[in-house]
Amino acid sequence: MSGVRKERADAVRNREAVLAAAARLFADHGGPERVSMDDIAQAAGVGKGTLFRRFGDRTGLVRALVEQRTERLRAQVVSGPPPLGPGARPDVRVLAVLDALLRFKLDNRPLMLALENADVGSPYQNEAYELWHAQLMALLAEVRGHRDADFLAHALLAAVRSDLIEHLVRAGKSPGELCEGTAALVRAVLGGADSPEAGKVEEKGEAG
Amino acid sequence: MSGVRKERADAVRNREAVLAAAARLFADHGGPERVSMDDIAQAAGVGKGTLFRRFGDRTGLVRALVEQRTERLRAQVVSGPPPLGPGARPDVRVLAVLDALLRFKLDNRPLMLALENADVGSPYQNEAYELWHAQLMALLAEVRGHRDADFLAHALLAAVRSDLIEHLVRAGKSPGELCEGTAALVRAVLGGADSPEAGKVEEKGEAG
DNA sequence: GGAAAAACGGACCGGCAGTCCGTATAGTTG
């Protein structure tokens, strides 16, 4: 009775080995473009054929890596506890989401930089982007109406793009400064109040 | 004394031929990564050696193209007539600059997209970026104080990045909608008022 | 007109993405 055979154990092992090796090499070398597929295969301890059979091509590998990395964060936003997840006030949540995204990218700096630069237009081809955008747009609409919510959500996300973060960090900005800047942007977009009272979004951590 | 010889005529001719060919090919193929240097050389009617002697490598070629394209716009901002150039009120000028940048990128869509994606971090290695940023930061500081002006200037520029524009256009947005979105973002950042009434940039007394 | 500087061009080199297929192995069945 041949139904569907399970995925072979060695295949699973190899796939994970490749993803792990790729993540490390991309991070080490600061960009997927700077690592050859041969190097990845060798570091993972598999043949080149295996690598390409699994992931199709370089882009496929990068995409798989993106999905693996963002899944955790996505889960937190979709169904985690407030303020990131549902339940918090929309204004609070906008800041929480942006802040989480920023911190996530700071924590995975070389990798996320590599991933967003995978190829032309890649940050916008990433499936996760749609999610962040839809989420932010809905929240913005709640806070300040539907007008321009679409574009403004894109603008907020653009402000935490990996290469901008990289640029600022290299220019000497501290993570705290970036968080503070992001918060200021969010405040401005949310309702304009620059003063804390109008839309006091409780300060999250960094700006302590 | 004959210390310096002039640049040879054929060198000038060839350099321009290469730049023109590269611009066209990049635009046609939607990205500098998708065009081989051989193709560029052939399209320009020069040998490969000539191409590399002039521009060093692919990056150098792209950079030269960027400079050539942005020079006009730069001149307008630095020393053109208001509202783009000096003389206009800072709040007006912020919008004018952003809007000009947006329109410029819309007009040169495939090329600018290609240029900004030249390689990792490229939009921020572009010399012109420093100019736009410094300009916007100064203007923002005038309007709303120095606090966060640095980051907010970056955020504004991030909102008109070529790949975002490309994404939005492909998603069906009209240029008008993009301008409108940009304007909304600028209003929010400038002083917070979103509705034309509630708190425009403050009182816009025309005659200062 | 002629010599030297400058530039030209395309053959050439090393390396890399992606393919192909003979071999090895996990899983299954009796």
Next chain:
DNA sequence: CAACTATACGGACTGCCGGTCCGTTTTTCC
């Protein structure tokens, strides 16, 4: 446990591309 089959493995192989090198051609200057 042994045989058997589907599945996966791996690395040799191919074609292409970025960048170099150097003999040849063009420009400039006197």
